[in-house]
Amino acid sequence: MIIALVVASLMAIATVVIHTVGLVAMISIMGKRKHQIARVTGALRIVTYTVATVMGLFLIHTIEIWAYAGLYRALGLFTDFEDALYFSTTTFTTLGYGDVIIESEWRLIASVEGFNGFLLIGWSTAFLVTVVGRLFRAEIRWIDLLDEDDNGDEDGDEDTHGHRRPRR
Known part of the structure; x- marks a missing residue:
């Protein structure tokens, strides 16, 4: 039991490290690509970023x-990798069908x-x-800027060139 607990703890640590590195890499990629994607607006931008995030x-x-x-395969618990992968997938996602033990x-x-x-999927959900949320906030800010450009200054103090207008 102690050996299994140590191995399980080491795997938990390893997967948290994998997860952290993966999220940091995704943030870095997003940061480097933001100027390219910033040119795409509206639903296409939101869909593109969302799909890329989910796939990451x-x-x-x-x-x-x-x-x-x-x-599991290294410990000799399964004779082939497919069974080990199936068991791991159902266990990791907490489905736990119970047909493979x-x-x-x-x-x-x-x-x-x-x-x-369960924890890592929750962490991913929070990240997503x-x-x-940031995509939608950025889109709303962009729409607000367009409205200001279309309608001129909201309080009517400036003309389209930014010069102050006299009040009437």
Whole structure:
């Protein structure tokens, strides 16, 4: 049991590191691409960023799930990688169908994987909500700027060239 707990803890730490590195990489890529994507406005921009974010998160989770599957295979708990990957996926996502199980000696690893997956998926959800929220706020600011340009200065003190107008 102690060995399984140590291995499970090390895997939890490893997947948190993978997740952190993945999110930092995504933020970095977004920062470098913001000028290209800033030219695209409206729904296309929001959809593009959202799909890219979801696919990035999907890739990060895939790496984490495959890491657990590799561990199960390395421990000899499965004869082929497909079964290990299936078990890891259902465990990480907390589906836990129960049609594939592992030896009781190593069950603690699967329990920690389920809890770890739950936390990491929650973290990804928070990240996605933040990105989408910022996209919508940026879109609203952009629309507000267009309205100001179309309507002139809101308080009527400046003309279209920025010169102060006399009040009437």
